[in-house]
Amino acid sequence: MNPEFWQERWQEKRIGFNQSDVNPLLIKYFTALGLPVGSRVFVPLCGKSIDMVWLAAQGYDVVGIELVASAVQEFFAEQGIKPTITEPTANPAIKCYQSSLSGQTLALWVADIFALTSENVGHVDAVYDRAALIAMPEDMRPKYSEQVRNLSSGVGSDSHDAPQLLLTLNYDQSKRNGPPFSISSEQVQQYYSNYYQVNELEGESSTLNAAPEMAVTEHVWLLRANGYSA
Numbered sequence: 405m406n407p408e409f410w411q412e413r414w415q416e417k418r419i420g421f422n423q424s425d426v427n428p429l430l431i432k433y434f435t436a437l438g439l440p441v442g443s444r445v446f447v448p449l450c451g452k453s454i455d456m457v458w459l460a461a462q463g464y465d466v467v468g469i470e471l472v473a474s475a476v477q478e479f480f481a482e483q484g485i486k487p488t489i490t491e492p493t494a495n496p497a498i499k500c501y502q503s504s505l506s507g508q509t510l511a512l513w514v515a516d517i518f519a520l521t522s523e524n525v526g527h528v529d530a531v532y533d534r535a536a537l538i539a540m541p542e543d544m545r546p547k548y549s550e551q552v553r554n555l556s557s558g559v560g561s562d563s564h565d566a567p568q569l570l571l572t573l574n575y576d577q578s579k580r581n582g583p584p585f586s587i588s589s590e591q592v593q594q595y596y597s598n599y600y601q602v603n604e605l606e607g608e609s610s611t612l613n614a615a616p617e618m619a620v621t622e623h624v625w626l627l628r629a630n631g632y633s634a
């Protein structure tokens with residue numbers, strides 16, 4: 405998908421992916437990450453997701469990346485917050501909107517995820533990927549999964565592969581074009597298993613807003629760095 409595709413979706417308010425309630429699978433499975441309160445969660449392709457409000461309310465700092473400025477502006481407006489806006493890179497198109505929410509730090513970057521570095525994003529303890537990998541067409545997914553890993557694996561002595569909670573959908577792609585795209589278990593393994601232990605926590609039937617008649621399963625994955633032992 406090119407940037408114009410997403411700009412238009414937001415401009416025309418064709419944002420069926422945006423949820424008015426916190427994602428029940430986040431609530432159910434977030435503890436599987438085993439994160440101490442105060443940890444920092446990275447939400448790639450964050451849109452204006454209310455899940456970020458929930459994360460802050462649980463005591464986590466949040467760093468998000470979103471291509472479309474109006475999505476981030478709507479997020480803060482809907483929360484009744486006036487963020488501080490900075491341009492921390494040489495590129496004036498990239499901005500960082502920061503604020504405090506439920507006493508936690510919230511930093512939302514308006515940028516193409518591929519234009520940022522781990523120095524920009526800062527320390528990350530875990531990744532929450534909902535409607536992000538599945539928003540990427542197949543040819544971009546290896547690059548996307550690599551970039552999320554780059555941005556969440558720290559720098560120098562801080563180097564680590566942060567665990568990820570990943571939500572995917574599986575349906576008959578021949579019946580409908582994405583996004584959201586259908587992703588098989590084999591593809592999840594292909595994108596992540598070089599660096600992560602890939603564990604499926606749940607797979608259950610679900611629906612697509614745009615095609616409620618379709619048979620869809622939603623899958624929850626816990627990705628932990630290879631070599632990790634509980």
Ligand SMILES: C[S@@+](CC[C@H](N)C(=O)[O-])C[C@H]1O[C@@H](n2cnc3c(N)ncnc32)[C@H](O)[C@@H]1O
Nearest residue numbers: 410421449450451453470471516517534535539
């Ligand atoms: C399907 S939406 C999901 C939003 C959010 N994760 C949620 O659960 O509501 C995908 C979002 O990714 C953004 N996006 C698409 N490509 C991007 C990119 N290359 N860099 C940053 N954001 C991008 C879009 O503007 C859109 O808001």
